[in-house]
Amino acid sequence: xxxxxxxxxxxxxxxxxxxxxxxxxxxxxxxxxxxxxxxxxxxxxxxxxxxxxxxxxxxxxxxxxxxxxxxxxxxxxxxxxxxxxxxxxxxxxxxxxxxxxxxxxxxxxxxxxxxxxxxxxxxxxxxxxxxxxxxxxxxxxxxxxxxxxxxxxxxxxxxxxxxxxxxxxxxxxxxxxxxxxxxxxxxxxxxxxxxxxxxxxxxxxxxxxxxxxxxxxxxxxxxxxxxxxxxxxxxxxxxxxxxxxxxxxxxxxxxxxxxxxxxxxxxxxxxxxxxxxxxxxxxxxxxxxxxxxxxxxxxxxxxxxxxxxxxxxxxxxxxxxxxxxxxxxxxxxxxxxxxxxxxxxxxxxxxxxxxxxx
Ligand SMILES: O=P(O)(O)O[C@@H]1C[C@H](O)[C@@H](CO)O1
Ligand SMILES: O=c1cc[nH]c(=O)[nH]1
Numbered sequence: 141x142x143x144x145x146x147x148x149x150x151x152x153x154x155x156x157x158x159x160x161x162x163x164x165x166x167x168x169x170x171x172x173x174x175x176x177x178x179x180x181x182x183x184x185x186x187x188x189x190x191x192x193x194x195x196x197x198x199x200x201x202x203x204x205x206x207x208x209x210x211x212x213x214x215x216x217x218x219x220x221x222x223x224x225x226x227x228x229x230x231x232x233x234x235x236x237x238x239x240x241x242x243x244x245x246x247x248x249x250x251x252x253x254x255x256x257x258x259x260x261x262x263x264x265x266x267x268x269x270x271x272x273x274x275x276x277x278x279x280x281x282x283x284x285x286x287x288x289x290x291x292x293x294x295x296x297x298x299x300x301x302x303x304x305x306x307x308x309x310x311x312x313x314x315x316x317x318x319x320x321x322x323x324x325x326x327x328x329x330x331x332x333x334x335x336x337x338x339x340x341x342x343x344x345x346x347x348x349x350x351x352x353x354x355x356x357x358x359x360x361x362x363x364x365x366x367x368x369x370x371x372x373x374x375x376x377x378x379x380x381x382x383x384x385x386x387x388x389x390x391x392x393x394x395x396x397x398x399x400x401x402x403x404x405x406x407x408x409x410x411x412x413x414x415x416x417x418x419x420x421x422x423x424x425x426x427x428x429x430x431x432x433x434x435x436x437x438x439x440x441x442x443x444x445x446x447x448x449x450x451x452x453x454x455x456x457x458x459x460x461x462x463x464x465x466x467x468x469x470x471x472x473x474x475x476x477x478x479x480x481x482x483x484x485x486x487x488x489x490x491x492x493x494x495x496x497x498x
Contacts, residue, residue, distance in 0.1 A: 168419020173289035175280065175418060188285065190278040194249035197285045206286035210259035211460055212279060214272075215296040216407075218244070218253035218264040224296065224453050225255035225262040231457045232470060234258045259469075260460060265295075265407065269368060272407040273326075276414040283420070292343065293415050293422040294459075296452040298445075299364070299405035300374060301428025302397045306440060307357045307448045309455060312364035312424040313344045315408035316401065318373055324413030337412040340421040347423055350458040357451060362402030364424060366409035374404050376436040393432055403428055425452040 168176055182188055187198030195202065213228075215221050225242050228234075234257050236242070246254040246263075252275055255262045263279060265272040283291050301308055315337040316322055323334040344361060351359035371379025375389045396404075408424055415422035427448045429438050438445070464470040 169290070174287045175284045175291070175420065177281065177284045178417065182281065182284070188281060190282055192249050192251045192274055193246045193254060193278050193282065195246070195282065202282065202285040203287050206256070206261070206282060207288060208259055209256070209261050209283065209286060209288045209291050210463070212261045212263065212283070212291055212293045213296055213456060214263045214265045214275070214279075214293070216265060216267055216298070220296070220449060221253055221262040221264045222255060225257050225260070227450075227453055228260050228262065228457055228460065229257045231461055232258065232260070232464060259464070267370075268406045269366070269410050273410045273414065276410065280414070280418045280420065291420060292340075293411075293420050294343075294347075294456050295407060295411055295422075295424040295426075296456055297405055297407065297424060297426040298429050298449060299403040299426040300430055300432040301403050302393060302401055302431075303433050304360070304402060304428050304431060305358065306428055306430050307444075307451065308428045309351070309357060309359040309451050310364065310403045310426050310428060311344055311347050311359065311361045311455075312403075312408055312412070312426070313339055313341070313361050314363040314400075315339070315412045315424075316363060316365050317409050318365065318367050320399070324409045335413040335417050337409055338416040339412050339423055343421050343423045347425060347455060347459055350455050350462065352458075355451075359455065360402060363400045364408040364426070365396060365401045365404045367404055367406055370406065374432070378436045390433075397433075404432065425455055427451045 168178075170176055177183070187196055189196040189198075213221070213224060215224070222242070222244070229236075229242070242255050242257070244253045245256060246252050252266065253264045261279075263275065265275045279293075299310065301310065304310070314322065317325070321334075323336050325332050325334050327333075348359065348361055367373035370376070372381060375384075375392045376382075377384075377386055377389055403426055405424075405426055411424060412422065429440065429445060429448060430436075440448070461470060
């Protein structure tokens with residue numbers, strides 16, 4: 141194995157590795173749009189096990205299973221992403237073969253959940269930077285192994301709003317960490333590597349254009365702060381610990397608003413930086429569960445929160461439908477609900493009895 145290793149750039153050299161997907165897309169993709177992996181080791185390996193997805197390049201026919209993926213939608217919870225899979229199936233008129241139903245492709249990982257509806261992958265990422273970081277490594281590699289062409293990644297999330305009415309939809313056009321940095325700092329081989337946070341500007345505009353003036357809520361664009369924690373990291377006073385005053389908190393939050401921050405969540409920095417690093421167009425659409433200027437606790441009733449969570453899904457579904465319409469692919473989906481698998485012992489055929497969507 142050791143002799144197969146080729147030299148890669150030292151971690152410290154990568155600090156200035158600023159990338160601009162819009163000005164130099166060829167650096168990141170093959171001419172046919174498939175994802176270029178910026179890791180020379182992978183193609184030298186006999187197989188690549190995507191451990192947290194319960195998939196592998198040796199055990200599964202990833203090209204057959206995922207080669208047609210165009211949209212990778214992700215969000216924190218398995219249930220949200222299962223619901224989104226059913227919702228998008230209705231919206232794009234995708235039909236499963238009779239007697240089958242969607243199944244969690246990654247169920248045997250017991251980590252993330254993943255559903256596939258034609259060109260749409262719906263995946264849960266858990267909470268926070270570490271969890272979404274691991275998922276992104278494996279999903280980016282999945283797109284590479286599958287030879288998927290120009291996949292777009294969209295996070296469909298929840299957040300705390302800053303001065304916004306609860307239920308407002310925020311499309312991120314920039315991401316900052318808790319120190320106001322526009323990059324993702326990762327300690328690699330004992331050195332901090334900084335990867336710039338960049339969203340695809342065109343995708344942001346396209347998503348914003350999907351907001352309907354008739355929507356009974358606002359859809360806005362702005363900077364998203366990515367915190368490392370839900371409580372102290374987001375300036376809350378209701379965690380198990382708090383060494384600052386309510387006045388300190390308000391001063392901090394008002395300062396964020398002045399600098400253009402519209403919402404706070406916990407994944408925007410690695411999401412924008414790692415997709416940009418991979419040359420993948422990406423965006424985040426979140427709904428605000430509360431106005432942090434008015435409080436810390438998420439106290440809306442469950443039904444209200446559930447309805448809020450549908451709002452980013454609606455916007456993204458409109459975008460996907462519009463995209464498929466322009467490509468003439470809407471309503472042309474049939475019979476791709478079951479998945480080819482090479483290892484029936486570990487991974488059952490991805491096909492199940494029909495279930496009712498709740
Ligand atoms: O996409 P979700 O709603 O899971 O994202 C936000 C950020 C954190 O992961 C989590 C905290 O409640 O919600
Ligand atoms: O305030 C909030 C609400 C949802 N998610 C967050 O990270 N923060």
